[in-house]
Amino acid sequence: MFYMFSGIILICSLLTITTRKILRAAVYLLCVLLATAGLYFMLNYQFMAAVQLTLYAGGIVVLIIFSILLTHHISHRFKHPDITKLLMGIGAAAVGSGLVIATILSHSFQAGSTPELPVDMTVIGTQLLSTEKNGYVLPFELISILLLAAMIAAIVIAKKDKNKNSEI
């Protein structure tokens, strides 16, 4: 199962960047994200898998597809990129992945001896809001405030001016 999922992830990631039709790229990206959710299900971490499904697959990809629907026509194709850009991109990708692979191979992974942590929803919930040691209440609140600020900013930008003559 693991090889199947990772195969899907690898192939679809490659297809995402090589396809010349933009909506197909979005669909391949969706496949990558779904296969990642499958990996989480394999690890028995169902909460993470469902978050992956709702946020990335159900949220972000839908948003991407929606914006493509609004802006692109079906006959639109991307041109092939310049050869220099292509070579530079491949070079950067090779260096990056080389670094990561070198680090992974040089590190000796040992099977953890600690008992399996419970991934129950209630545990996650209380951990998220606990103020004690190892509690996550501060990051949680910070992220909430950041999100609120972003939402207010989005509304301000999108809001139409009441008296239209003032600008433009």
Added chain:
Amino acid sequence: MSSNIFDFATLTGSIHTWLSGMMSSGWVIFTEMVLVGLVFLLMYALVGLFLVYLERKVCAIMQNRVGPNRVGKWGLLQTIADLIKLLMKELIPIRKSDPLLFNLAPFIVIICSFLAMAALPYAKGLQAIDFNIGVFYVMAVSSLSVVGILLAGWSSNSKYSLIGAMRSGAQIVSYELSVGLSLLAIVVFSGSMQLSTIIESQANGWWIFKGHIPAFISFIIFLVASTAEINRGPFDLAEAESELTAGFHTEYSGIKFAFFFLAEYMNMFIVAALGATVFLGGWMPFHIGNWEGFNQIMDYIPSVVWFFGKTFFLILIIMWFKWTFPRLRIDQLLTLEWKYLLPISLFNIVLIAFIVLMGWHF
């Protein structure tokens, strides 16, 4: 208390031991997967066909007509005849479409409804997978089906389809919030997202009765929002026949069209089943507090009957909506969600959290 309800886990357990006696464990798992898949396929087809028949009959009764009555007794075989007709129809390829996405879209829609069906509890002990995040999982999976609709609309390269897909996208993305919040109300009450635990917590009364008025409010919000989420009337803007011919599946023909059609009806079934499970106790018989005698009598009705009874009750309500209300406009639709349903459900959640904190519920 509910000890004499037949537990399907004994049946599935005995099948498991019988299979284990014949082959190695890997093959047992494989055979069981095939069996479960076959059962789901069969159920999908049967329930889907029956729902189409039911819709036509209900519509006919509401409009003072007879409805299908020629094929089979009371027209029961009408939808099977329709299915055979659809199977034999030509699949028309669209020349200027994107063939890969065009063919993929119906499958995305139908796979999503299959995924959601896997987590539903049909009777006591009869549940394919019991996730500890059951409610969240069903929400997550059913939110994916919008991708299929958007792809269908875009790749068929037709303006009707595109408008239908855009409408449906806006509709599903916004109504998802209300569905989620109204389900969250019961999650707060029962303190768990696991569907089996939610059902067990209703052994002394269903949440719609135990949760006072807030539970009832969230039930109504759930019904309205989920009707919108499955693109059914009065929220069927995505395929408004009078304006968009057939919306996002205008260009589809034959069995591909049937896939969309079937998936739509199955989504209705899933939504009704989820509502029945969360608000009306799923397979849990009608129990009242400590009335042991009354509860005992109710237990004699099998849990499957309870589940399907409640589900079809909700389905009838959803159908009743469709044939009674006129279709909304897109701005009315978005106003209803963002200006009324969402604030009400947010306030409702706070109220419920307060009730649970004070221990006022039963």
